[in-house]
Amino acid sequence: MNRWLCAAIVIAGCGGKDPVTPDAYIGPRPDAPPSTCQPVSAVGQFYRRSPNPRMISGTHSYPDHTVDIAITDPDLRWDDASSTWQLYYHGPNAASYQAANTPMIRHAESPDLATWTIDDAPALVAGLDSTAWDHMTTETPSVVYNPDAIPERRYLMMYSGANAMFGTAGFPAYAIGAAFSSDGKTFTRIAATDSPDGQEGLVLTAGDAYFGMNGVVADPEILYVDHKYHLWFSSYACAAQCTAPSAYGIAHATSTDGIHWQVAEAPVKSLLQMSAVPTSGGGQPTVIYDDVHCRFEMWLRADATGEANDQPIVFNNMVGLWHATSPDGITWSVNYAGTRDLAWNSATPDDGEHLGLLTGADVAVKGGSRYMVYSGFDNQNVPTGFALPDRSQQGYESGVITLNVAARDAL
């Protein structure tokens, strides 16, 4: 639990052998004639759906009597073909909360976001070889469906991995990996021979985003739009002893195969709080493409230092999520002087998040509505032995990470 847990998100697509609608892709392609694009009218607000939480860490026992000690970095999509929600999340697996855990990415499905069927087999497990670049952690999944791909590559999962801490910065030395699947349930890393870095799974490093500098890239969020993969991810670059960032923010890359990436901008200037200041960015993006209105929508974390200090739990907290829009996925508009789409309520914390919010959320599309899954810190229905780091002298309290749902209805 000392990992820097960042949520990655997806705009996954569905498919397999049957035509399906990707969760974050609706309507015609963005290169469709502009006349097909409808003007954006009123946009509703996100509100939390009752009941929350929808899942509680440690409450599902697998056949081998293990449990997931956390549910973080969720990635959600709606599968039209099966009329089910498809969920991926980082679920460190262990015999008990205190036991050594194995980082892994889980897959679950649900018809209604209420009852979930969690696969016994993980979707992807941390690299088994102790020297693998993603052995220490494999997390923040983002899955997309590509109907144009060969069957064994129809589903692409991007994820963050690391096998060491990043200096003294307090977080792992993340890079980004890729794994494919034919069924969207179990994934296989790209072969080392296919990797631009010659390592199984590895496709994108900080050096690709910031030439000649140190850093990390993490929290991938992938879309497939107009026959091209788009990837947004958290990025951090630094020089020399890396005591302070030289750049921090969300970066953008594109690819035609999901393996070879061209970094378009790092960090994306229009997403910075102060466009003139390359360290003033945010992270953990989740993106959808709305081709009814021909625009991209992004939700991201961009909290000021100390802004989440009223949350009892101290662990990669998130005040809430800012909303950004873009006509092309390149230049964004975001009003940081406004209000967040979802924010922790310190006066009367909501169910499933009485102790705070964990960074990382994902937004998916069903019809004209937006559905958000996010992780909270809670002190209700805590499994025996579960605890979370807090601000007390003791340093921890009984608590558990939950999965919750909010939604924005079409108007």
Added chain:
Amino acid sequence: MKALLFAIALAACVGKPARPGAWKLVTGANQPGGLRSPRLVWDPDLHAIVMYGGDRLDMPSDAMWSFTGSAWQKLCDPCGVQRHRNGFTWDGQQLVSFAGEDTSNGDAYTSDVFTYGSSWRPETTTGDVPLQTTFAQLVAYHDRLYAIGGYSTGGPSVKVASLSGMIWRAEPDAGDTIASTGSESTVDTEHDRILSLVDTTGNTEEDGVWAFDGTTWDKLCEPCTGVAKHGASLIHVPGHDVTLLLGGELHDQSFVAGSRVLQGSTFVPYDDPVTYPARADVGVAYDPERDLVVVYGGASEDCQFGCDETWELTPE
């Protein structure tokens, strides 16, 4: 590419004696290293321009330097302020630092005041304490220190406050956001006013200047140059009645070369041919004893994380 070609052409001129109205690179005056958004001010006690802070490639600077005319001499490093992107000025008796980001606390925005005697010390202020901000400007005017704009958690700010006797007083809001990574506020002694560039820390490009007489903010011009930009700097040269607008960065991330001078309510080209380098986010101050405007640091195409050059100008 234009800026690069210009820089190459400019390099060929380095070493020639400066003429009034022409900017000159001070070769060898690069001891502080690459710095973006450093703060410069004239210190009459030291009889020198003093520079504090700035963003370096690896970490923010907590150093203070004085300029001898040919080189920078280190006064302290670290200086113990642990602020960057702060306001910095001379209040008539001492150097003062205001607000900025606290490097000892995750770069949290602050509204702290420090003063410099033989070392920096924190001050306790009362009254209508300004918002915690970064990139605020601090200028001395009418025996008060004016804290202008900056960027707070609410975005680019129009807020203004003044400080006297360590008691803050709220002042009228500026007419537009004053939040620049450059040095955007200056005191126009000849016309008894503060002049401030409109900026939004780069979120949009701007081309306006507002004037404050201690009571009211009035728009001086918009557009002022015909070139919308951010990260430009403003400096008034007392005695010459010259107000210069320096450089800036455009939306396409190219940098503006040349300086402009205020004539009435518009800024017209000053150095012709252009001698001021394509640059944004510089620190600038006027040395009245040597009658020189001195510029340090900033950002350009070949030093985006901080330039290490000193430029000077003998104003016409």
